[in-house]
Amino acid sequence: MSESYEYDVIVVGTGGGALLSALRAHDLGMKVLAIEKSDQYGGTSATSGGALWIPLNGEAPDSYESAFTYMKAAASGTTTDIKIRAYLDSAKDMIRYLNEKTALRYRVNADYADYYQDIPGAVDTGRAMEPDPFNGALLGEEIQNLRPTHPGATLMGIGMTIPESNIIATKAPGWLWTLLKIMLGYYLDLPWRFKTKRDRRLCLGNALIGGLRHAMLERNIPLWLNCPLESLIHEDGRITGIIARRKGSPVTLRARRGVILAAGGFERNQAMRDQYHTQPSRQEWSCTPKNLNTGDTIRAAEAIGAKLENMQMIWGTPTVRSPKALQQGQQAIFAERGFGGSIAVNKQGRRFVNETISYDRFVEAMYADHAKTGGCIPAWIILDAKYRKNCPLGPLLPASVLPDSKIPKEWFGDFLFKDDTLEGLARQIGVNSAGLMESVQKNNAYASTGVDLDFQRGESAHDRYWTIKGTSPNPCLVTIDQAPYYAVRVDPGDTGTKGGPAVTEDAQALDQSGTPIPGLYCIGNNAAAPLGRVYGGAGGTLGPAMVFGYRAVSHLEKT
Ligand code: FAD
Structure with a gap:
């Protein structure tokens, strides 16, 4: 008999949307477990820029109508008004939650413009937000399990924020001082330097994932590494848990309220790329971590009757x-x-x-x-x-x-x-x-x-x-x-694929008839992108992953 555990919510994956969902579910009184297939948490999110595209964030002037007009025009029919409005209604709540309930601090990057400047409603500043550097020492030993930033986004392993790398790369006034400050900060961080080569000034996606993991540690929310989902448990018309593999053996993880699939897309699965994408389409062209996101959970959802959409699209x-x-x-x-x-x-x-x-x-x-x-x-x-x-x-x-x-x-x-x-x-x-x-x-x-x-x-x-x-x-x-x-x-x-189970505005997975499958939620690249083809601006994938994760948990709370 396989081991069995019971929680209110099982979160599969450990990117930005996954960890935010786990945190919020806990804060709303639910017993949560997050699981991760690899030996490091954070997924592509940890290797990313960590930017979040958050219209109406309350920090920069914006208007609901212009943001809506922009997103609808950019989506050009690939999503619904309901999902766009859901995003606009919840994005500011999610960012407020992140800034207030974790040690992370997200701010508007005043120099980032929306990506479709030629579309009505676009702004040239105010909607893209990025994290302040996060002190990785707060993670204790758990910093070693955090998937590192891609070496290309560091100064030979030393962390930089995007504004810092912009100043250095474009030789803007003060660039040499910025460079020196970053290098000195690293080399003079003496007690830490004797401990590890790893920079504890976490920047970009490492700041996001480090900050979220820290908030989980403070709350004792468990995260199991080396624990891939293998299948979903579908009983009496609802999802009641999952079968995963732990230490080489199957484990049954029951979910009283629901399962949130947040295990990325299928960019590293060549057979799925061959099946769905415009050719040529090669997994090795992806700049996501090798071997992680192979679409396992998309196939698991399909196996219990979920309807797949947007499978031809990539970020x-x-x-x-x-x-x-x-x-x-x-x-x-x-x-x-x-x-x-x-x-x-x-x-x-x-x-x-x-x-x-x-x-x-x-x-x-x-x-x-x-x-x-x-x-x-x-x-x-x-x-x-x-x-x-x-x-x-x-x-x-x-x-x-x-x-x-x-x-x-x-x-x-x-x-x-x-x-x-x-x-x-x-x-x-x-x-x-x-x-x-x-x-x-x-x-x-x-x-x-x-x-x-x-x-x-x-x-x-x-x-x-x-x-x-x-x-x-x-x-x-x-x-x-x-x-x-x-x-x-x-x-x-x-930087990932956009297709997966079709979802409602609350991230509920839909079956072939378009009816929500009770107990099953999909977010991030594990879902058919709820905003369609829109890549609104910097943060256009992590923003939706986290906002729809936030909404999924609100929905779970009511079930
Ligand atoms: P991931 O973050 O990849 O997380 C999925 C996790 O699920 C992985 O850890 C994986 O191992 C795990 N998993 C997979 N299968 C299983 C299984 N069977 N069981 C358990 N776990 C499983 N987007 C932005 O919005 N802003 C940016 O600034 C930005 N910058 C980027 C920079 C780079 C260099 C790259 C590569 C991407 C960037 N992106 C950015 C894109 C963004 O990182 C991804 O779209 C986003 O991280 C996807 O999040 P996710 O949670 O869906 O997947």
Whole structure:
């Protein structure tokens, strides 16, 4: 006989939505258990930027009507008014709860603009929020089980907030001091330094997950690692628990009120990608942690009759390969596209998008161009010696820090291509040379006028966040004219998938007839994205994961 335990609520997964739900369920008087399949908690959420897109957050001026208009237009029919209104009604309650009931402090990042600046209701500031750094020492030994930040988002392992990395990467006034302060803070943290290499100043998604886990520890809410869900218990028309595996044996976890599936999407399951996605679609292009989110819980819900939706959609993000030796998987290029001095081209050597546009739209443009030309997957980022000297690109540090002479030889021709001429570079990467020459010439002409006649690069507030300030007339448009020239391959990667069980505005999973399945809730990338295709702004996936987790618990309380 397998071991058996009973709780009010079982939360499956340990990302932002999962831990917030576990916390709130506990605070509303329910007995909760969170389980995690891997040996670290936090999932992709812990490796993320930790930003939350929270309209009407009470900290910045906003209006219900403009936020609603924006979200509805951005969703273009892929969700319902009811779910948009549910989000707008609960987002501020969730963020207030987080700021008041945990040691986390989320604030508006005044420089972040909404991602669809061309849509009515968009704002150029006020809806994206991010966490202050969190003191990881408060976690005690439990810091060791927190999934670390992706190395690419740190200063060689040292934590940075997004505003700090923006100041350093764009060489804004005070950048050197900011860099020094972060480094000194780390190295002079002496008692802690003798203990571990790990920075206890948790930033980004590590701050979010560290802060939530700390609040759970304060309340003694259990979290079991190495405990994957295997199936749901479906009895008398409702979900009454799950079967999981613990220490190699099956364990029955009964849930008196309900189960919240928050175990991510299926971006790391190639068979599911082959089945549902527009091709080509490769799991290795994802910049999420390897082997975690393989859709197990989506399949488990499907097996008891849940209806799946949005399975073709991803949270698109262009990614670049890492040199094989680093074994870091693919890395998102969020900031790099803002710097100017590089262009993205297809196999014909032609630009196909405003390179600086939000990452999800960049990937949409790759697929759209690939459908037309057959040559945009992969695409290529082309840059010159000026860019290379001053700016990073994925795992490649600027030449001022890591000159070509210090780069291992095997990186060239694998991750990085280099040539003294654009024609030679085009030949190396199999791109049409005449097309590339023409695209570079156009870019250089646009750099002198400041106007990108093809894709309007650098015209919106969103485009200018990661620019090198003071570059005129348009900081996103910089000439590409100094040899040697470089190319890096770009794939249509993702930060997760958007499809899963269809849900109500309270995150209840629906059956094939559209009726809620009692006792089963799905949130985050474990659900069909409740806001449809909308990636409203920075925090556009974690925001909904946490807000709908908050709403799921309110609903559970009433059952
Ligand atoms: P996850 O956070 O991945 O959590 C799922 C967890 O479930 C994992 O720990 C997994 O191991 C576990 N699990 C899987 N299967 C099982 C099972 N069978 N049983 C038990 N547990 C299981 N989004 C934002 O909104 N803001 C940002 O700033 C942001 N920045 C990003 C930066 C990067 C580099 C990346 C990669 C992503 C970023 N994202 C951001 C996207 C965001 O991180 C994800 O969309 C979000 O974390 C998904 O949350 P989730 O809870 O659905 O999944």
